[in-house]
Amino acid sequence: MAGTTVGTGRRARRRTGVNRENVAGWLFVAPVVAILGLFLLLPILMALWVSLTDWNGQGSPFRAGVPFVGLDNYTGLFARDDLSRQNFMISIRNTFYYVMIVVPAQTVLALGLALVVHRRTLRGKAFFRTAFYFPSVTSSVAISVLFLFVFSDSGAVTQLLAIIGVEGPQWFSDSRGLLHLLLSALGLADVDAPPPVLTGGGPFGLSWWEWLSGPSVAMCTIIMLAVWTTSGTFMLMFLAALQDIPVALEEASMLDGAGRRQRLRHVTLPVLRPTLFLVLTLGLIATWQVFDQVYVMSQGGPAKTTLTPAYLSYRTAFRDFDYGSGAAISFVLFLLIVLPAVLRRWVTRGRDAVRDRRRPRPGRS
Known part of the structure; x- marks a missing residue:
């Protein structure tokens, strides 16, 4: 009986100690939680409410006279046949090509620089580490202005192409897509007269010819800027992971007769898999949010071929004073970024779980 009383008293004191630690922990993090809630969570909730209204920026969006439209701002981006849906789909198309080129290019370049x-x-x-990383810490606005001079009609790139007999395009005025130009160069299509079968029937109000245009010449300039300025940051991530690889592992592979390519494929890349996943995730998030370069270099032109959802959201809200639609575009962009990242994480976690189950445990034959 006495032993039971002593055990109960110990458990009670232990629970009391744990409760005190929890209270102390919450007291320490309470200021940060309050700041994040006030300056991060609350503005997001306010923007979510604005996306459900037809607020034009006059007065408060929470007053009684603001029209409540529900999900009309969201459905209009996909179902309504008007200019708003066309602009949004054009921005999705442009950003899709931007993401599909920038993410693999910057990842491969960053890995190559890290290996070097x-x-x-x-x-x-x-x-070399400082030189490769320097563009990443330089102001994106400053580098964008520099690219405007370098790729102008009298810029260094155009002059260098002229030396070798190549007439450089008007980089920021050429709206033709690269796939269109390639087909035209091969004699398979005419840029000015597309095949009739591709001029209609495309999804979301755009023809198949518009969906298959490829990035424009102006967008390619922004792509080159993005790859150059972001690869340095990812290089450091790969370099930190490479430095964590045990030297004994590389030496053992060399003793087994593995060449440089075999060591890269069977030793280095498997160890770099978590870092590679991180780089790809961060690259996808950053590329879908591209705004600075578009704002400085092209403002969506020429012919909307550099229009992106982030810039379209800004232009719709702060230039057209349609804050509801602008906020809706930003939340759709948020879903386009978060859902694929969560799906990739879920798939990767499932593969890791299967791999762990198949791995033999110590002590078993």
């Missing part, structure tokens, strides 16, 4: 600066025989590692 990780070599033990390379001299001047500090200089």
Whole structure:
């Protein structure tokens, strides 16, 4: 009886100690939670309410006279046959090509740079690491303005192409898509007269010819800027992961007769898989949110071929004073970013779980 009383008292004291630790922990994090709730969560909820209204920016969006439209701002982006849906689908098309080119290019370039600066025989590692990383810490606005001068009609790129006998395009005025130009160069299509079978019938108000246009020349310039400025940051991530690879693992693969390519394929890349997933996820998030370069270099032109959802949301809200539709575009963009990332994480976690179950446990034959 006495032992039971002593055990109960110990459990009660233990629960009391745990409760005190929980209270102390919440007291420490309460200021941060309050700040995040006030300056992050509350504005998001306010923007969500604005996306359900037809607020034009006059007065408060929470006053009684603001028209409540429900999900009309969202359904109009997909179902309504008007200019708003056309602009939104054009922005999705442009950003899709942007993402499909920038993410693989910057990932491959970052990995290549990391492998180069990780070599033990390379001299001047500090200089090359700084040089490769420097564009990532430079202001995106400043680099965008620099690219405007470099790719202008009298810029350095156009002059260098002229030296080798190539007439450079008008980089920020050419709205033709690369796939269209390629088909035209091969004699398979005419840019000005597309095949009749592709001029209609496309989804969401755009023809198949418009969906299959490819990135424009102006968008390709922005793509080159994005790849150049972002690969340095991802290079550091890959470099940190490469430095964590045990030297004994590489030496063992060399003793087994593995060449450089075999070590890269069977030793380095499997170890870099978590870092590769992180780089791809961050790259997808950043590319879908591209705004600065478009705002400075093209503002959606020419012919809307550099229009992106982020810039369209800004233009719809702050230039057209349609804050409801602008907020709706931003939340749709949020879903386009979050849902694929969650799906990729779920698929990766499922594969890791299967791999762990198949892995033999110690002590079993």
